Amino acid sequence: MRNSDQTRSSILVSACLLGESCRYNGQGYQLPHFVESLQKYKVIPICPEVLGGLSVPRPPCEIKAGDGNGVWQKTAGVFTESGLDRTAAFQRGARKALAIAKKSGAKLAILKDNSPSCGSNQIYDGSFCNRKVDGVGVTTALLQKQGIRVMAEQDWIEKRRGNRV
Numbered sequence: 001m002r003n004s005d006q007t008r009s010s011i012l013v014s015a016c017l018l019g020e021s022c023r024y025n026g027q028g029y030q031l032p033h034f035v036e037s038l039q040k041y042k043v044i045p046i047c048p049e050v051l052g053g054l055s056v057p058r059p060p061c062e063i064k065a066g067d068g069n070g071v072w073q074k075t076a077g078v079f080t081e082s083g084l085d086r087t088a089a090f091q092r093g094a095r096k097a098l099a100i101a102k103k104s105g106a107k108l109a110i111l112k113d114n115s116p117s118c119g120s121n122q123i124y125d126g127s128f129c130n131r132k133v134d135g136v137g138v139t140t141a142l143l144q145k146q147g148i149r150v151m152a153e154q155d156w157i158e159k160r161r162g163n164r165v
Contacts, residue, residue: 012109052093064126067135113152
């Protein structure tokens, strides 16, 4: 570890937001201004879905009957459109993301909103009809329960403009 890494705060960041091709469709995002805004931090890229053992590409998944909190309470689950239950993989990935956060000392995660893993404001409603609802993803729910602050990428950008982070 470089000396400068030892003094910088660690932040977990959804790997897809950093351009990694790990999304369900095999794509990543190209967000140079977002990446630039992270320069003074030690960025730790994570993709909970890949950490949980899911492939790239993979069938899209949505949470049915609730959100990430419901998944941990066993009142909701994560499914593909064809009905394949992927809940265990999402939980496994969330646990691994939490372990990475603890090991690195990260107190903040900037995760991709709308994702069944990473959503922090909204997720898709489980109908596969492109409808969003207020709620959090599986990883976000677990991180928040452990005291780790989770923000969506657009919230980070807005707060940075106002220098409130």
